[in-house]
Amino acid sequence: MNFIAQKNGADGRMKMCIQCFKKNKEERQRREHEEWERRRCEREAQLQEERERQERLEVYERERQAKRQAEMVTDLPCGSAHGMRNEMYV
Numbered sequence: 001m002n003f004i005a006q007k008n009g010a011d012g013r014m015k016m017c018i019q020c021f022k023k024n025k026e027e028r029q030r031r032e033h034e035e036w037e038r039r040r041c042e043r044e045a046q047l048q049e050e051r052e053r054q055e056r057l058e059v060y061e062r063e064r065q066a067k068r069q070a071e072m073v074t075d076l077p078c079g080s081a082h083g084m085r086n087e088m089y090v
Contacts, residue, residue: 003013004021014021 001017001019003017005012006014009015016024
C-alpha cells in the first residue's frame with residue numbers, strides 16, 4: 001500500500017492509503033454536489049413562488065384600480081366620466 005506523505009503526521013504519512021483517500025474524496029464530492037443541487041432546487045422553487053405571488057399581486061392591483069374607476073363613474077349623478085381619462089384609449 002502506498003501512503004501519501006504528510007508533514008504533520010506522526011510518521012510523516014497520512015493515516016489512510018491513496019486508494020482510500022481517493023474513495024473518501026469522491027464520496028465527499030458526491031455528497032457536496034447532491035447538497036448543492038438540493039439547495040439550488042429549493043432556491044428555484046422559492047424564486048418561482050415569489051414570481052407567482054408578485055403576479056397575483058399585480059393582477060389584484062389592476063382589478064382593484066379598474067373597480068375604483070368604475071365606482072368613480074357610477075358615483076357621479078349623470079353616470080359619465082366628465083373628463084376622466086379612458087384607460088382603453090390612452
